[in-house]
Amino acid sequence: MNNNEMNEAMKQLRERIQAIESEQILNVLQRTTIDAVGGGVLFFTGISITQVILYGLRISVAMPVLPTLLGSIGVASSSVLVGVFCLRQHPMELEPLQLTAAATSGLLLFRLLGGRFRSLAPSDFRHPGAFAYAKRSLPATIEYADVNARAVIQSFGRLYGCHTCGTKTSKYHADHMPPVLVAKAENTRLLAKIFGHLTQNGRLNLQDFFIHVHCRYYPQCEACSNTQGALVKKNAKQLKLHVTQIRSYHFTGFWMVLFGASGLGSVFSSNNEAPPTVVQQVVLQATEVVQKPHLQLLREREELLKQELRSNTLSKESIQYIKDELSQIQRRKAEIKRLGAYK
Ligand SMILES: [Zn+2]
Structure with a gap:
């Protein structure tokens, strides 16, 4: 084999490797997209069914303990569904530990995305409703x-x-x-x-x-x-019922998959520098992705309130209320910065 033939063979080999690599990336991307969308839909369906069941049991958001308890069970079981879906091609890996990890990360993410377990229950017209804060x-x-x-x-x-x-x-x-x-x-x-x-x-x-x-x-x-x-x-x-009112926490299933909670677990674990547990991965990536926009939202809200304060048309009570909220926002911003989640 002369030099030219050798170079040609090397070139073909490199092209072949590149093709395999891009095919692998495409495969991972395709699988992630299917898992994320499927997981998102399953989680949404799970928590919607929870709401309909609570409606059937006549349990409203205004009742003590029960809506929080049943709401968190609804979120945990919907998260387990997402886990099962993502591991559908590896049924051998469906162990209690994996499912507990999926439930834990789902509960955690749901809260990080601003969800409140009892808000999954229907509202009672006579009391503060599911969206009352x-x-x-x-x-x-x-x-x-x-x-x-x-x-x-x-x-x-x-x-x-x-x-x-x-x-x-x-x-x-x-x-x-x-x-x-x-x-x-x-x-x-x-x-x-x-x-x-x-x-x-x-x-x-x-x-x-x-x-x-x-x-x-x-x-x-x-x-x-x-x-x-x-x-x-x-x-x-x-x-x-308020099943069709979508808030960011309804996308918990979608983010669970993207944060590597179940479907991408194997991809992350093949990287030695990745944190060892699913929960650590979720916390690490959730703080990065969720808290940045959160800080941005706080800033926007702060600017809006300051504008309102300058408008001179407010009652004493409203001014006090706005000042209270401003100091809460400042405390929350300091807290986020202290945690080092935002650099
Ligand atoms: Zn209404």
Whole structure:
């Protein structure tokens, strides 16, 4: 074999190796895409079924313990489904350890993506709903909201959705929670209790003065508001499903696969420098991917609040509320930076 033939043979060999390498990369990409989309769909289906089951059992987000417990079971089992799907070609690897890892990483990711287990339960019209968060509401008096409060609630509604059904496309009412009727009845009861003490003991128990019903305004869409009115008067329980209201935590299954929780486990573990456990991989990559946009969101929100403060049209109460939220944002930013997740 002369030099020319040798060079030609080497060239062909290199081309062949390149072709095999790109084919392998393509294969991994193709498998990852199928796993991620399939895992995403399975997880979404799993948590939607959880919600329908809770609806059937008449368990609402407003009940104690049960919705949190059943919601977390729903997330864990949906994550196991994702794990099983990703290991479908290696059924021998389907061991309790793998499935526990899938459940743990799913639970962790769901929380990192802003999910709240009890929010998988349907809303009860008479109580703060699945999308009600104290930090996305305003402190309320016993009366209806004033113009300023209504304006803030309107922007909360557009940003975070109706507290009952989650819709982000509506005009929003400042929903008084607990409802004015309920709060007034409760205050009357407390007042009666205070006077009861006075007449029985001849003196007032000071503690009684510090008991009062805490009310807040939450954004509520027109449709939910209309339904709620009649139900509150009758104190009738009616639940609202919100399966079609998609939030970032609904994509937990998709991210699980991309973070190497199950399908890509073998690819990551072949790399010696990769962290040894699935959970460590997930934490490492989740902080990198999730917290960067989180910090960005905090900055945007901070800028928006500062603009609102400069507008000079706010009531004292709203100004205080905005200042409180600003200091919370600053604390959260410091926390993220301290964890070193963002460089
Ligand atoms: Zn609604």
